[in-house]
Amino acid sequence: MKIEIKECIMECSFNLKSFKKEFSKTWKFEDAVKRNLTITSANNVSKKDINKLICLGFDWGGLFRQLENIEQDVIRFKGYNVSLEGYKQYEPYSIANVKEFELKEIELKEAVMIVQDAIPNPNFCLNNLFYMTIFHFGHKKYGLRIDMR
Amino acid sequence: MKEEDVLNKMVEELEAQRRSHLKDRDKDWFEKLGGKDEDRD
Numbered sequence: 001m002k003i004e005i006k007e008c009i010m011e012c013s014f015n016l017k018s019f020k021k022e023f024s025k026t027w028k029f030e031d032a033v034k035r036n037l038t039i040t041s042a043n044n045v046s047k048k049d050i051n052k053l054i055c056l057g058f059d060w061g062g063l064f065r066q067l068e069n070i071e072q073d074v075i076r077f078k079g080y081n082v083s084l085e086g087y088k089q090y091e092p093y094s095i096a097n098v099k100e101f102e103l104k105e106i107e108l109k110e111a112v113m114i115v116q117d118a119i120p121n122p123n124f125c126l127n128n129l130f131y132m133t134i135f136h137f138g139h140k141k142y143g144l145r146i147d148m149r
Numbered sequence: 150m151k152e153e154d155v156l157n158k159m160v161e162e163l164e165a166q167r168r169s170h171l172k173d174r175d176k177d178w179f180e181k182l183g184g185k186d187e188d189r190d
Contacts, residue, residue: 005182007185008185009185010185011184011185041184065167066170069171080182115179117179120174120178121171123166123169
């Protein structure tokens with residue numbers, strides 16, 4: 001498979017120092033992210049969508065695991081259109097006998113990739129793309145497969 | 150493979166991945182990707 005990074009569609013800065021203070025007091029995650037995120041450029045995308053993408057599509061857990069080693073106070077985020085060649089998503093399809101799952105293969109050709117300068121590691125960003133941004137399983141249900149023998 | 154071996158292998162991979170995410174940080178890569186108004190190759 002091949003991934004190609006195309007044009008930059010948004011840039012934001014995130015005040016990590018202020019976020020840490022606020023989040024540890026309130027534990028209201030999305031509010032704390034939104035209040036500390038400043039969108040500095042947006043190209044044909046709404047600010048609302050950018051806020052949602054960063055809140056829901058970024059691997060915050062991955063960042064928190066490394067937090068003690070991240071010294072910067074401000075994180076820069078960028079979002080890029082990417083083209084995908086040969087990438088398959090697997091969506092829920094059916095379940096049988098409680099524990100046999102079948103998934104349906106779907107080809108995905110375009111996505112948005114989030115990169116940031118706190119962990120600017122291509123593998124971290126790809127991991128983020130595959131498992132956070134284009135992992136569309138949460139709201140889909142399995143059909144029940146019954147074997148008629 | 151025994152269940153314990155499967156788990157050990159997975160945990161080793163996860164630990165290696167966690168270490169490499171920080172060790173292999175590459176600010177140059179981030180900068181070279183460029184921004185909205187920059188002319189990228």
